[in-house]
Amino acid sequence: MTVQSIGDQARAFALQSASSRIKTTMATLTAELASGEVADLGARLQGNTQDLAGIEARISMLAQFGRSAAEAASHARGMQDALTSIHSLTEDMGRGLLIEPGAVTEGLVVARSAQAASALQTVIVHLNGAVGQRFLFSGTNSDTQPLSSADAILSALTAEVAGLTTAAGVAAAVSDWFDAPPGMGGFVDLAYHGGPGGQPMPIGEGTTVSLSTTPLTPAVRDSLKGLATAAMVDRGALAGNGIEARALLQGAGKALLDNSPALAVEMSRVGYAQQVIETARTEGSAASTTLQTARNQMREADPFATSAAISEAETKLQSLYSVIGRLSQLKLADYI
Structure with missing residues (x-):
């Protein structure tokens, strides 16, 4: 049986990248909740920005x-x-x-x-x-x-x-x-x-x-x-x-x-x-x-959906930190 493995440095890089993505997502969602406007307007309008x-x-x-x-x-x-x-x-x-x-x-x-x-x-x-x-x-x-x-x-x-x-x-x-x-x-x-x-x-x-x-x-x-x-x-x-x-x-x-x-x-x-x-x-x-009312409706971020997305991102970040903590406690004897 072939065993696939990943080195410690590569694993650390992967975990750091995942953490950065989640933190970036949380920062974007927090900004949307504070401003009331979506950050990615193009995605919100599905690329159809002509009316706006x-x-x-x-x-x-x-x-x-x-x-x-x-x-x-x-x-x-x-x-x-x-x-x-x-x-x-x-x-x-x-x-x-x-x-x-x-x-x-x-x-x-x-x-x-x-x-x-x-x-x-x-x-x-x-x-x-x-x-x-x-x-x-x-x-x-x-x-x-x-x-x-x-x-x-x-x-x-x-x-x-x-x-x-x-x-x-x-x-x-x-x-x-x-x-x-x-x-x-x-x-x-x-x-x-x-x-x-x-x-x-x-x-x-x-x-x-x-x-x-x-x-x-x-x-x-x-x-x-x-x-x-x-x-x-x-x-x-x-x-x-x-x-x-x-x-x-x-x-x-x-x-x-x-x-x-x-x-x-x-x-x-x-x-x-x-x-x-x-x-x-x-x-x-x-x-x-x-x-202006029509424009705001097109750019408005749903506060409930945004709050739910922030909670989901927090959960993911906490899970990631738990995984990092468990991996940091592994010993060679446990692996063998």
């Missing part, structure tokens, strides 16, 4: 949409806050200018005009506001401040109205300057430095929003026009002609009040964009949660 890859891709895409929507929400909120402040300021200023008593002194007329100039500066500060590194009302040129200073605008208008002696003439000159088309040396060429409208921003799957309000928007431009018209008296227009100066202020006040509904409509347009953005964010968040 698709889910991961959609989760990443929704995350990008979420970041874009958050940026758009901040932009729209900044625009809405600015327009709300402008609407309130111009409405109050228009009401004050329109109902100013006709018997006020020339000094009070100039003082009211100076208030209009200060209001114009405040409005321009709002329109030059930025969120992060993007100017709110610069349209496509969001990296460029949209408007020149109030002083620069009023200086340009002062030259336009020089020599005019009637309120109607001054108001018409200011209006023509603000409404002049590109290339005619008016508001578009000298005071506005932004771009046309705004670019559509993707905020969800198949959903985009465009925040296109700029100082070129009629409602916004007419607010600037009304305040600038009233500020002309403070710049020396119609000096010495109190009746025409008061008429100019009252006409500017009426223009501001007449423009108030249009400005409110522009605010509602921005408000609708905010609603679209919030709806897209809610839908995107819900879709992302659903996909």
Whole structure:
């Protein structure tokens, strides 16, 4: 009879290898139990990882949409806050200018005009506001401040109205300057430095929003026009002609009040964009949660099965140690 035998060194190596395999298995199972995810995802999915890859891709895409929507929400909120402040300021200023008593002194007329100039500066500060590194009302040129200073605008208008002696003439000159088309040396060429409208921003799957309000928007431009018209008296227009100066202020006040509904409509347009953005964010968040749940189910390790596998591995390791202990106690006399 042929006797097969194994040397001591070979046996020690075999036992060490078996011990390492069991310990590695226990470490893997312990990690799975702690993380809740299987270590060998390919084996879990039987090599079919296409669905998981698709889910991961959609989760990443929704995350990008979420970041874009958050940026758009901040932009729209900044625009809405600015327009709300402008609407309130111009409405109050228009009401004050329109109902100013006709018997006020020339000094009070100039003082009211100076208030209009200060209001114009405040409005321009709002329109030059930025969120992060993007100017709110610069349209496509969001990296460029949209408007020149109030002083620069009023200086340009002062030259336009020089020599005019009637309120109607001054108001018409200011209006023509603000409404002049590109290339005619008016508001578009000298005071506005932004771009046309705004670019559509993707905020969800198949959903985009465009925040296109700029100082070129009629409602916004007419607010600037009304305040600038009233500020002309403070710049020396119609000096010495109190009746025409008061008429100019009252006409500017009426223009501001007449423009108030249009400005409110522009605010509602921005408000609708905010609603679209919030709806897209809610839908995107819900879709992302659903996909993450599906992904977790595909990667989830069964805690009960994992615990049972750990117990089985412990039993194997204990049995192996028992065998090693018994082999270490063998004597040549016992073998013979």
